[in-house]
Amino acid sequence: MALPPSTLNRRSLLAAAAALGLAPAVPASGQAPLRTPARILIIGAGAAGLAAASRLVQRLDGAEITLIDRRREHLYQPGLTLVAAGLKDAGYVLSATRDYISGRVTLIEDVAAEIDPVGRSVTTEGGRRVAYDYLIVATGLHLDYAAIEGMDVARIGRDGLGSVYAGAEQAAATWRAMSDFADRGGTGLFLRPATEMKCAGAPLKYAFLTDDILRRRGNRGKAELVYNAHNRALFSVPIVSEKLRMLYADRGIRVNHEHVLRAIDPGRRIATFRTPQGDQELGYDFINVVPPMRAPAVVRNSPLAWQTGPFAADGWAEVDRGTLRHARFPEVFCVGDVAGVPKGKTAASVKWQVPVAVDHLIATIEGRESPARYNGYTSCPMITRIGRAMLVEFDYNDNLVPSFPGVIAPLEELWITWIIKEVGLKPTYLAMLRGRA
Amino acid sequence: MQDFEIWMFIAVFQEMLGWAIWPIAALCVAATLALGMVLLRDRRLVAPRLLRAELLGLLGGLAAVAAMFAITSSWPGDMGGPIDWLLAIGIFVAGGLGTAIAAYAVAGLFARRGTVTTPGV
Numbered sequence: 001m002a003l004p005p006s007t008l009n010r011r012s013l014l015a016a017a018a019a020l021g022l023a024p025a026v027p028a029s030g031q032a033p034l035r036t037p038a039r040i041l042i043i044g045a046g047a048a049g050l051a052a053a054s055r056l057v058q059r060l061d062g063a064e065i066t067l068i069d070r071r072r073e074h075l076y077q078p079g080l081t082l083v084a085a086g087l088k089d090a091g092y093v094l095s096a097t098r099d100y101i102s103g104r105v106t107l108i109e110d111v112a113a114e115i116d117p118v119g120r121s122v123t124t125e126g127g128r129r130v131a132y133d134y135l136i137v138a139t140g141l142h143l144d145y146a147a148i149e150g151m152d153v154a155r156i157g158r159d160g161l162g163s164v165y166a167g168a169e170q171a172a173a174t175w176r177a178m179s180d181f182a183d184r185g186g187t188g189l190f191l192r193p194a195t196e197m198k199c200a201g202a203p204l205k206y207a208f209l210t211d212d213i214l215r216r217r218g219n220r221g222k223a224e225l226v227y228n229a230h231n232r233a234l235f236s237v238p239i240v241s242e243k244l245r246m247l248y249a250d251r252g253i254r255v256n257h258e259h260v261l262r263a264i265d266p267g268r269r270i271a272t273f274r275t276p277q278g279d280q281e282l283g284y285d286f287i288n289v290v291p292p293m294r295a296p297a298v299v300r301n302s303p304l305a306w307q308t309g310p311f312a313a314d315g316w317a318e319v320d321r322g323t324l325r326h327a328r329f330p331e332v333f334c335v336g337d338v339a340g341v342p343k344g345k346t347a348a349s350v351k352w353q354v355p356v357a358v359d360h361l362i363a364t365i366e367g368r369e370s371p372a373r374y375n376g377y378t379s380c381p382m383i384t385r386i387g388r389a390m391l392v393e394f395d396y397n398d399n400l401v402p403s404f405p406g407v408i409a410p411l412e413e414l415w416i417t418w419i420i421k422e423v424g425l426k427p428t429y430l431a432m433l434r435g436r437a
Numbered sequence: 438m439q440d441f442e443i444w445m446f447i448a449v450f451q452e453m454l455g456w457a458i459w460p461i462a463a464l465c466v467a468a469t470l471a472l473g474m475v476l477l478r479d480r481r482l483v484a485p486r487l488l489r490a491e492l493l494g495l496l497g498g499l500a501a502v503a504a505m506f507a508i509t510s511s512w513p514g515d516m517g518g519p520i521d522w523l524l525a526i527g528i529f530v531a532g533g534l535g536t537a538i539a540a541y542a543v544a545g546l547f548a549r550r551g552t553v554t555t556p557g558v
């Protein structure tokens with residue numbers, strides 16, 4: 001049977017050609033690239049910075065696009081949980097930043113030390129001053145391990161001290177500590193910080209995974225697992241929090257509320273939590289430390305940070321939550337973890353934020369209004385055991401916004417969701433870095 | 438999901454399979470072409486060959502499902518809802534059809550003259 005002519009239109013042919021490496025990638029909007037001499041500077045070549053650079057290259061012709069980041073290794077952070085569960089080795093999450101950068105982008109391998117949004121320039125640690133017409137801040141966030149008294153990142157992997165967040169090697173070391181614990185049993189402590197955090201599901205998932213590994217080794221009866229929530233809920237979205245409460249009860253994971261890790265004594269294996277009743281010391285055989293998270297100093301100490309309100313203390317960037325444009329400096333956009341918006345600190349959010357910010361930036365160059373809006377979409381495949389996960393997707397208003405309504409139930413523990421996390425997430429993430437997803 | 442288009446899927450598969458995407462795609466095309474050639478040449482389905490291909494297809498389907506479990510560190514007990522069963526059936530059908538097509542085509546290409554009815558061959 002012949003294909004209807006509309007099936008093979010110019011766009012799908014171009015797309016297929018681009019996929020085969022025969023043609024330049026199609027502009028995301030399907031239009032011809034816009035000619036402009038604009039100088040666009042991006043700070044941070046992580047998930048958001050790389051994705052933004054790739055999209056800009058597709059949509060602009062002649063623009064001077066510059067990325068600043070000293071980190072040469074790209075870290076696929078959503079994979080850290082799998083590394084810390086012994087399912088992947090550290091190499092799974094590591095690749096080279098340069099692999100995702102188009103030849104039309106200039107990479108400055110340095111750290112941005114100062115942002116001057118009034119003078120429209122950024123100065124690097126190496127002393128280089130880079131002027132811009134448009135700035136995209138995509139620095140991610142700072143893991144503030146130093147804020148936990150006694151915490152020593154170098155000890156992760158020893159004496160039952162774990163921390164999935166610290167990096168690839170540390171995630172692998174956390175697996176060794178957790179596996180050791182799963183052999184011997186004892187008390188396992190899990191927690192989250194009281195600050196905003198990236199992937200708020202990750203600390204919860206790790207408690208589920210530890211429970212599963214203990215069961216697989218026949219040692220669940222020898223262990224007590226305790227999750228220390230920073231407030232009265234397990235998750236910021238009420239319907240998800242309720243579901244998690246039921247699952248934790250089912251797995252026998254005890255929950256302490258309003259417990260925030262303040263100090264740790266790794267030698268004696270004692271963690272001190274701040275509670276409404278005062279400090280409480282809890283002994284442990286294994287602990288997964290999740291540090292407080294703040295905006296990196298370069299943003300926190302700049303005029304870009306929120307001056308008042310809930311995002312001011314940790315210096316998150318003051319942007320419009322729908323457009324990610326800075327509230328006071330309209331030529332500045334802040335995307336990814338650094339953005340001072342409720343929710344949205346996941347790679348899945350980056351996938352939705354970047355096209356919106358890029359469209360607004362280009363619309364400004366063109367002198368038009370962009371209708372694109374980011375609705376707070378955040379997603380987290382909540383692993384509940386090896387082989388099963390719940391696809392949890394929500395927006396600013398705590399609504400569930402399932403990508404596959406009627407097909408993949410959001411609050412059900414499913415194999416298909418596990419497959420998405422295990423097989424689908426990393427390639428989608430990498431395609432996003434190249435501006436193709 | 439925005440930009441939910443065919444080329445996004447291709448991009449994702451390209452990232453998933455790396456360089457292997459092209460040999461795999463080539464194999465799929467080659468098997469389909471070979472099947473077409475064999476069918477055109479024979480002008481009929483050869484029953485014993487079809488049966489053998491179908492039996493191999495069953496094994497191929499099972500192997501595809503087993504491979505998915507192995508690759509994802511999971512096992513059948515992880516299937517939690519109807520969509521999981523549909524996914525497993527989908528993987529089985531894809532693996533089964535692929536194997537059956539390839540098996541029939543290869544057997545057809547290597548078939549001795551006696552089994553072929555096309556005049557002039």
Ligand SMILES: Cc1cc2nc3c(=O)[nH]c(=O)nc-3n(C[C@H](O)[C@H](O)[C@H](O)COP(=O)(O)OP(=O)(O)OC[C@H]3O[C@@H](n4cnc5c(N)ncnc54)[C@H](O)[C@@H]3O)c2cc1C
Binds near residue numbers: 044337
């Ligand atoms: C354990 C864990 C599990 C996660 N699980 C998931 C998940 O399942 N699903 C999901 O969607 N997301 C998940 N995430 C979250 C996701 O990885 C992040 O939200 C995402 O990487 C944010 O992208 P970003 O570009 O804002 O920051 P990053 O990817 O962290 O990149 C920031 C970049 O900025 C650079 N930088 C910082 N400061 C400067 C400076 N001053 N000058 C120059 N460069 C600078 C850094 O070197 C870095 O390269 C997880 C994260 C962790 C840690």
